[in-house]
């Protein structure tokens with residue numbers, strides 16, 4: 001088919017089915033345009049986007065400042081590789097390290113690459129600084145984790161679908177329950193060879209599990225006491241999604257706009273970012289750490305052809321500017337409270353929704369059916385018909401994560417759509 005002909009949804013889906021690997025199971029809706037909190041399908045129907053590309057599009061679709069920076073840089077210089085210097089990377093590195101309060105950044109492209117980078121960095125630090133015997137380092141991870149799709153990362157996943165028949169697996173990981181500091185203490189003190197603790201401040205893919213208020217602070221203290229690196233994967237929770245710049249927050253220079261308000265305020269030793277650091281415009285990820293850790297990496301020991309390219313640098317600076325300029329953390333916090341209050345009120349009298357949980361604008365509704373049922377999927381289909389796009393995370397949990405540029409009127413409109421749709425299933 002010529003690209004000039006207008007394609008129907010059915011035709012677009014048929015093409016993906018025929019020519020693309022079947023590694024996803026998308027909701028049947030074919031999008032061709034986005035602006036702010038809205039997306040449109042090829043037939044012209046308008047929807048609220050309540051997934052935001054898994055929290056990559058926090059700044060809203062096609063934000064003019066981000067797209068403008070991307071176009072300008074794309075017309076000037078796109079890629080030099082790291083074989084040479086370029087005039088954007090250093091500027092970006094200064095910008096992002098100041099923004100998050102770390103000495104250094106290692107730029108990559110995807111979230112999974114950034115997680116891999118953090119694991120390599122942690123292991124190298126363990127051998128060269130902590131003095132763990134070679135090949136003996138152990139990294140503690142949590143049950144229910146999601147850190148990406150590479151062979152090493154799925155080696156420590158609990159998700160059988162993500163793991164099965166992809167072995168042999170990478171060794172060197174210890175799995176403990178999430179939100180369990182006793183289990184962490186036991187694991188951390190079980191051996192002298194513990195190098196790091198990798199954790200999501202909120203488990204997004206698992207179904208938006210928010211740990212106890214003091215979990216992260218206690219976990220960080222245990223790491224510090226045992227000379228173990230606290231590694232925060234904020235690929236999904238970061239960049240204002242949960243109502244603060246980071247879900248753990250840190251010694252960032254965001255001028256306290258994120259209100260250092262809870263006991264969970266901690267500084268990770270290694271911070272992993274991805275998704276929304278580009279506002280969804282371009283694949284950009286980053287690993288941040290201080291010199292004592294980052295300086296163990298020397299030339300030739302890690303890298304990526306596209307990591308830190310000039311377009312990525314320009315896009316990420318624009319996208320992080322937008323977070324501050326438009327007070328997205330504050331907006332996410334305020335609207336998130338409204339969302340949970342209104343949905344929570346509905347849940348009290350509902351027999352289809354049992355619970356709403358989350359932080360900022362990363363929330364989930366638990367559906368009153370089994371993990372294996374298709375009720376949550378069917379609700380997402382009905383939401384689609386009613387003009388709102390969301391996706392189940394696990395069988396019976398639906399995640400709700402709109403772009404953070406949403407206003408209150410739009411949110412109230414969305415809450416009405418969600419409640420109306422859930423009522424159809426009572």
Ligand SMILES: *Cc1c(COP(=O)(O)O)cnc(C)c1O
Pocket residue numbers: 054110111112113115146147148149200204205233234235236237274275
């Ligand atoms: C999405 C995600 C990743 C992986 O990012 P990709 O860009 O898909 O590789 C890693 N960690 C968390 C917490 C994520 O949500």
